[in-house]
Amino acid sequence: MNSDAPVIAISGVVKTFENGRLRALDGVDLNVQKGEFVAIVGPSGCGKSTLLHLLAALDRPDEGTIVVAGHDLAAARRLNEYRARDVGMVFQLDNLLPTLTASENVQVPMFGQGHSGRERRRRADELLAMVGLAGRTRNRPPQLSGGERQRVAIARALANAPAILLADEPTGRLDSASGRRVLELLEQVRREQGITVILVTHDPAIAARADRVVQMLDGRIANGTGPA
Amino acid sequence: MNDVASFIEETFPNLVTITSVGELSKVDQGVEMMDAANLAISILAVGIGAIGVMNTMVMSVFERTREIGILRAVGWSGARVLRMIIIESLALCLVAAGFGAALGVAASRAVLFVPAIRSLLEPVYGGYLHPRPCGCHRRGSRWRRLPGLPGRAAHPHGGSPL
Ligand SMILES: Nc1ncnc2c1ncn2[C@@H]1O[C@H](COP(=O)(O)OP(=O)(O)OP(=O)(O)O)[C@@H](O)[C@H]1O
Numbered sequence A: 001m002n003s004d005a006p007v008i009a010i011s012g013v014v015k016t017f018e019n020g021r022l023r024a025l026d027g028v029d030l031n032v033q034k035g036e037f038v039a040i041v042g043p044s045g046c047g048k049s050t051l052l053h054l055l056a057a058l059d060r061p062d063e064g065t066i067v068v069a070g071h072d073l074a075a076a077r078r079l080n081e082y083r084a085r086d087v088g089m090v091f092q093l094d095n096l097l098p099t100l101t102a103s104e105n106v107q108v109p110m111f112g113q114g115h116s117g118r119e120r121r122r123r124a125d126e127l128l129a130m131v132g133l134a135g136r137t138r139n140r141p142p143q144l145s146g147g148e149r150q151r152v153a154i155a156r157a158l159a160n161a162p163a164i165l166l167a168d169e170p171t172g173r174l175d176s177a178s179g180r181r182v183l184e185l186l187e188q189v190r191r192e193q194g195i196t197v198i199l200v201t202h203d204p205a206i207a208a209r210a211d212r213v214v215q216m217l218d219g220r221i222a223n224g225t226g227p228a
Numbered sequence B: 001m002n003d004v005a006s007f008i009e010e011t012f013p014n015l016v017t018i019t020s021v022g023e024l025s026k027v028d029q030g031v032e033m034m035d036a037a038n039l040a041i042s043i044l045a046v047g048i049g050a051i052g053v054m055n056t057m058v059m060s061v062f063e064r065t066r067e068i069g070i071l072r073a074v075g076w077s078g079a080r081v082l083r084m085i086i087i088e089s090l091a092l093c094l095v096a097a098g099f100g101a102a103l104g105v106a107a108s109r110a111v112l113f114v115p116a117i118r119s120l121l122e123p124v125y126g127g128y129l130h131p132r133p134c135g136c137h138r139r140g141s142r143w144r145r146l147p148g149l150p151g152r153a154a155h156p157h158g159g160s161p162l
């Protein structure tokens, strides 16, 4: 692949809800380069989460095309493999499975990827050590703090070494100290693994640390489409 | 004995005599009725049980939409999720069948503490639901199989076709 070609190419994307009455995304164009750290900001309800969900292939656009790492998300039929391998998603609430341990939660995306149980456990331990939770691998989410849970969620998102990490207000519910830790972790992941990071945030201080800030308003991007 | 019997029948035309236990069914269809009722109750029990299990599984799928959503979001295929649920329910069924059978045996034993029932019924472990009856009519037989279902075990004395 040409190194100038964007890893994410979004063009003319429309997404409606409520039988078309609600245009959550109203013609979005956006390109993101490999390894870029993009922050998406904008008022509540402007479509940030909707855009991230489309990128994570949790939903499909009504119009337009989304090509991520060579996958045409609007047209592809089976996206399980894409979801498992190419993207990792971190939600505002951790969305961990409360009955599984931290280690098991991190292993969930690895099922069906051809690893032995032992490889899965080893990789989960490595990832949890990387996010600073080496001692908590056997704890379940209710026994962890919000910041720790969010770090488990980041470890899970990285389980299959994706090219792209999507994070929807990952620090929104955290105090500033644990929020900063989570953010530093995302920066470290990006630095060390060259992962493309797209982060939705309301916090100007966090947005300021990104390579580029994408401003959204009423389902559109308000400040240009290409890399800065 | 037959002379006595025919003498009685001639003298009292509104009486019927029987000379052996086998002829009991000539006059008393209660035994067969009980068998039929027993079968009907068994079928009902199986039906109600099946609906109960189905309901539990459907509810668990509804309650677990969040969990299923998370699994799908991290790349599990629908088939993998379905497989997980089926394996879980099978495991649950096995454990429940063990408990249920043990409970059924215990209940059929317990019911014998009621004198009126003890004089009428004797538990038979096995029955219609088994491919082969296990023939445990003899009291005290050590060889028995688990009953197919709880509530299936009580059987009328002597009237069993098995
Ligand atoms: N599944 C859905 N069904 C119906 N409407 C939806 C759905 N998801 C989002 N919307 C609507 O689409 C619009 C954009 O929602 P979205 O969640 O993308 O906003 P957001 O920018 O993430 O806001 P916030 O900053 O509050 O998280 C909102 O008006 C929302 O009500």
Ligand SMILES: [Mg+2]
Pocket: A048, A049, A050, A168
């Ligand atoms: Mg949102």
